């Protein structure tokens with residue numbers, strides 16, 4: 419009887435869930451032979467593409483084709499804490515940045531690894547599920563129709579669809595963080611419990627909330643494992659997309675009304691450039707015929723750069739690898755959708771002015787997995803995570819970052835061939851403001867450790883002994899030290915955006931207008947992270963969903 423409980427039951431649950439997904443998770447509108455034309459063609463079934471496909475096909479009046487380069491995600495993409503494992507699969511575009519000049523000194527070749535989801539659900543299927551809409555001032559300089567107040571109804575719709583779950587204050591570490599916020603009580607500063615898009619302990623992405631609901635609509639076709647290589651123009655009007663099927667054959671599909679690009683912050687500007695829309699001198703370099711000169715395609719790239727700070731704990735209240743890998747946790751997850759695997763271990767987020775922290779309640783780090791997904795040198799990894807060899811170590815990690823960085827990078831072509839990756843150069847920390855802003859975030863993290871409940875839990879901040887910084891006084895209040903730390907160990911937070919910036923029609927920084935139409939041509943819109951004019955003081959995924967909801971209203975003229 420005991421044997422059944424501990425070993426066999428979890429295995430039976432796991433097998434059943436795999437079989438269930440295999441037989442019932444397959445939609446009927448996945449097609450192998452698409453029609454010659456559709457009213458709307460959507461490129462990319464990621465966070466935004468799933469919303470657009472669902473909303474445009476809702477009325478049944480228009481035919482819609484959704485084209486996705488990847489296929490289905492593996493079953494474990496639904497397990498929140500398993501998200502990093504997906505970065506080792508072929509469901510990841512696995513991009514890398516150009517070697518960075520001002521940052522990433524503790525990373526191999528000074529390159530950041532840049533995962534992006536490839537498959538139905540896109541990056542929303544591999545992300546860490548944190549939900550946020552930022553703060554009202556983030557939207558202050560956005561074009562007409564996109565202020566915080568304008569977006570509020572769409573935020574509400576998004577929250578309803580996305581099943582937002584708040585971390586419970588019953589968890590001791592979460593409670594300490596929550597109470598630290600009350601104790602610090604400072605103007606423009608708040609610490610809140612993390613909010614995730616989770617349902618019954620499983621990932622809840624726009625794939626689940628939107629595309630799944632459109633599964634059986636006859637007017638929606640989905641083409642998977644198919645790569646859109648080019649938009650085909652007749653003079654200045656987009657008429658069709660050129661695609662490459664999985665077996666390598668090429669084809670064209672016509673759009674009766676419009677083509678909507680939802681390929682994300684890297685692939686959308688790349689596709690525009692390959693189609694002849696972008697800075698003419700750049701296109702000429704690759705002998706791409708210029709359809710329309712549009713200066714800013716690929717510019718304005720931004721992200722948040724996270725500095726990890728390890729905090730040791732005397733009390734056993736954090737997540738450790740040992741606790742995670744116990745059979746009882748696996749059982750709890752598969753039997754009840756609860757326990758450690760049902761969470762992302764991110765317990766809270768904090769903000770002070772333009773500086774932010776993320777509170778990750780895990781004390782031990784799996785070196786073989788985390789070092790490689792971060793592309794850290796072994797020495798950097800071990801200096802930052804002193805518990806790298808101890809799977810029982812109690813502790814947590816603060817990720818400190820500048821929420822409104824001023825540095826801007828760009829995405830350009832690596833070649834004129836669609837299968838070559840774009841060149842991604844975020845130029846992190848090019849602007850010194852970002853370092854001072856991150857310093858404030860690090861000091862907010864330190865302030866929390868001086869509050870009563872954290873002190874009672876026995877917190878000890880770890881100061882990394884990095885070769886690059888050991889000539890400086892190792893103290894988090896020393897700006898020279900945190901500058902060096904940030905430039906050595908800062909890691910992407912995967913919040914890329916801005917490369918096809920939305921603006922008013924006469925704004926010379928804009929690639930799309932306030933109706934999300936690509937400026938200078940007809941029949942192409944963009945709806946994805948690339949249109950964000952500026953960073954979100956938080957996380958972008960839910961904002962992109964709300965923007966896609968509004969975009970669908972604009973397209974169908976419901977408003």
Ligand SMILES: Cc1cc2nc3c(=O)[nH]c(=O)nc-3n(C[C@H](O)[C@H](O)[C@H](O)COP(=O)(O)OP(=O)(O)OC[C@H]3O[C@@H](n4cnc5c(N)ncnc54)[C@H](O)[C@@H]3O)c2cc1C
Pocket residue numbers: 461462463464465466467485486487488533534535536537538539540541542544545546547548549550644645646647680681682683685686689911912913914945946947948957958959960962
């Ligand atoms: C590891 C990770 C963790 C993150 N954590 C969080 C978080 O906790 N909270 C948060 O808010 N945000 C998070 N983000 C960011 C967030 O997930 C992204 O900002 C968001 O998913 C971007 O949505 P998108 O629609 O612009 O692009 P994507 O979701 O990336 O979708 C683009 C889709 O287009 C497809 N595609 C691209 N080019 C083509 C082509 N030529 N032909 C056909 N298909 C194509 C891609 O395969 C993909 O499916 C994280 C991201 C990552 C990678």
